[in-house]
Amino acid sequence: MSIDITLLLRENIRNLKPYSSARDEFSGDAAVFLDANENPFNTPWNRYPDPHHRQLKERVSQIKKVLVSKIFLGNGSDEPIDLLFRAFCEPGKDNVVSINPTYGMYRVAADTNNIEVINVPLGIDYLLDTEAVLKAVNSDTKIIFLCSPNNPTGNALDHKSMMHIITEFKGLVVVDEAYIDFCPEKSLLPLLDHHSNLVILQTFSKAWGMAGLRLGMAFGSPEIIEVLSRIKYPYNLNILTQHKALELLANEQIKSKWVTTILKERDKMVKNLLTLPFVIKVYNSDANFILVKMDDPRGIYNYLVEEKIIVRDRSSIALCKGCLRISIGSPEENATLIEVLEQLV
Numbered sequence: 001m002s003i004d005i006t007l008l009l010r011e012n013i014r015n016l017k018p019y020s021s022a023r024d025e026f027s028g029d030a031a032v033f034l035d036a037n038e039n040p041f042n043t044p045w046n047r048y049p050d051p052h053h054r055q056l057k058e059r060v061s062q063i064k065k066v067l068v069s070k071i072f073l074g075n076g077s078d079e080p081i082d083l084l085f086r087a088f089c090e091p092g093k094d095n096v097v098s099i100n101p102t103y104g105m106y107r108v109a110a111d112t113n114n115i116e117v118i119n120v121p122l123g124i125d126y127l128l129d130t131e132a133v134l135k136a137v138n139s140d141t142k143i144i145f146l147c148s149p150n151n152p153t154g155n156a157l158d159h160k161s162m163m164h165i166i167t168e169f170k171g172l173v174v175v176d177e178a179y180i181d182f183c184p185e186k187s188l189l190p191l192l193d194h195h196s197n198l199v200i201l202q203t204f205s206k207a208w209g210m211a212g213l214r215l216g217m218a219f220g221s222p223e224i225i226e227v228l229s230r231i232k233y234p235y236n237l238n239i240l241t242q243h244k245a246l247e248l249l250a251n252e253q254i255k256s257k258w259v260t261t262i263l264k265e266r267d268k269m270v271k272n273l274l275t276l277p278f279v280i281k282v283y284n285s286d287a288n289f290i291l292v293k294m295d296d297p298r299g300i301y302n303y304l305v306e307e308k309i310i311v312r313d314r315s316s317i318a319l320c321k322g323c324l325r326i327s328i329g330s331p332e333e334n335a336t337l338i339e340v341l342e343q344l345v
């Protein structure tokens, strides 16, 4: 679907001129900087960070094989999620369509921006119901949110089904790929150039082990990325995050090693859980967590808390009755969980 982004934008955003910081007007090398009212002492944290994250974007561009003009970097993925609402959805008028259950931040960002969320339940085995999603769309729908692999269900959504939605829908389709490092072959990123209404979210919070740094990515057409960059806080990524991320991104092998270990541990965890009599079902996962259906999930959750092990109780969420969500930890942590659960038998 080739769409005109300017027509989708809110009118105030279409007309908005961004704040111009001192570092926007001059960004080259100089010996003396007297343009930003900074403290000249206390090097190096006394200077404002690069508002355009040039070095970091170059590195992300290499790793992801996406042009710099198609990359937005934010304070976690949560920042681009909020910015997409603010750029494209008119409060009190527009709506978004979201699968259900899914990641909670879409709703929080929607509520904050006074945007209605139209929920479309996933089908059997948490499969994407393409027709139901397209049917839920009306003339005020600006964005469809998909999450693949989906949180909290763990499954990646079917490629063809997502592509069908992307080609049929005349607004934006946001595909949240926070867990894609655990199933890289299922990413839609290679198709980005062919679909001007596609926005892909990824993050360094999961496989890359940088949740504490707060660094998320949005990939989209240069027109969409320009809008997000125009409305973000000028200095949304601080110097510590930019420097540390660059340092950590130099080592891609360690990320791959972690992913391999976690996937192996996930298989082991599934096998071990299935031997427990109170475990009813372990759902298929493409991510670093599993959704487990069991008898008395709340009782088991409370028991685990007493044993100082915290999992996520998802049993009150739509289509997740009886389910706990368990992150895959280190081999030692996973062994501890299984040991503690076996004591119940």
Ligand SMILES: *Cc1c(COP(=O)(O)O)cnc(C)c1O
Pocket: 075, 076, 077, 078, 079, 103, 147, 150, 151, 176, 178, 202, 203, 204, 205, 206, 211, 214, 215, 216
């Ligand atoms: C964890 C998670 C994120 C990551 O959010 P950050 O703000 O980048 O830490 C995004 N989407 C989903 C579905 C997640 O589960």
